[in-house]
Amino acid sequence: MPGSNERALEKARTLPADALILDLEDAVSPDMKAAARAQVAEAVKSGSYGSRELIIRINALDTEWGHDDLEAAIEAGPDAILVPKPNRAADLDAVARKVEMAGKSIPLWAMMETPLGLLNIQEIAGCAAHSHAPLTAFVMGTNDLAKETRARFVPGRAPMMPWLVTSILAARAYGLDIIDGVYNDFRDTDGFMAECQQARDLGMDGKTLIHPAQVAGANEAFAPSEAEVSQARKIIAAFELPENKGKGAISLDGRMVELLHAEMAGRTVALSDAIEAREGE
Structure with missing residues (x-):
């Protein structure tokens, strides 16, 4: 959910989703970063989202917004902090140190969306051992991976299959959950459901969504019959x-x-x- 969109944050309170990623990164324009940060922190603190897990996706620490995002996220106390574009374990280590210095315990999720990150995925998965900010989940950033590798989106995702399978292996080796990337055409129900089924067959735990219309289909696909x-x-x-x-x-x-x-x-x-x-x- 875009952290700058008050209406979206309000609607999220009623969605039958397991988790809500409140975004401060790609979905928020530069001029709205500060406002989104304050709005997301307030939403997390409100306690009005029921049993839904709340995850804050911050901007990377090497951006002008990253450190302020992280400080606000730590203070708000979400169920997890989603770290974008980690290339090495050091990128998660830096976030974990900030959490520990604040005297908090907040799990981390990692957005796997760069070629270098995938090459270093075992090293990154090892961040599950952090005491105060353990890595607990991978989120596949298939759009960014396609952009960086020039792979095409095709039915069946053959160009992406090596990345997906390698990520699943790393996740399971270190006890992490793994969530599939988004399906961009939210009007294509058949294509979306086919990709959900593929992700489940591969062993993924769920799918990230870009539109409320996709929630029911994802719940159906990943629930046992x-x-x-x-x-x-x-x-x-x-x-x-x-x-x-x-x-x-x-x-x-x-x-x-x-x-x-x-x-x-x-x-x-x-x-x-x-x-x-x-x-x-």
């Missing part, structure tokens, strides 16, 4: 039977099911329960 939840509960129940306690693999409905499938089923059920709780608010 009733059949998936039912099967997950069945697997969990089977492993909890007295005769299966301690087993690493069992037979269920004519196929071999391993303990790792029970762990996967546990995540599916937890996700379903979280969605149900959110819908009941």
Whole structure:
């Protein structure tokens, strides 16, 4: 949500989204940076967004607005601070030091959107070890990556697949969540849903959106289906039977099911329960 758009920030209070990225960077013109910063800080402090996670995307520290953005974000205390265009771990280290010096604990998200950042992605992912400002999520900046690499946007995203898969591997290796980039044509519902399904099949946790009309589709694509939840509960129940306690693999409905499938089923059920709780608010 553009931090300079008061109407957008107001509407965000009603959207069925899991998280809101309140933007001070690309979506805000230079002449509106200071006003957006104050407006976003006030919005975060208001406590009026329910259980939605609030993330502030600051300008990079090497810009004229970055340090003021970071100070305001730290003082406001969002659920996370989104750092744009990190090229090396040092870019996140600098933000983490500021958070620690302020005596706060605020997680960081990293916007993976530069070729150098992708080349250094394992080093960047290691910032999950920061004590006061641990890196907890990657957000894929596919528009910027396309701009920097000259890759074309094509159905199926073949030119981007190496970046996406490498980023997923780095995220999982260091215990991070990873959120797919935006789909620019918000009127193309079929194309959007196909890209959401691709992202889910690859293992991503969600998708960043540029229009409220995309929220329902993303929620549908990344939520487990009733059949998936039912099967997950069945697997969990089977492993909890007295005769299966301690087993690493069992037979269920004519196929071999391993303990790792029970762990996967546990995540599916937890996700379903979280969605149900959110819908009941």
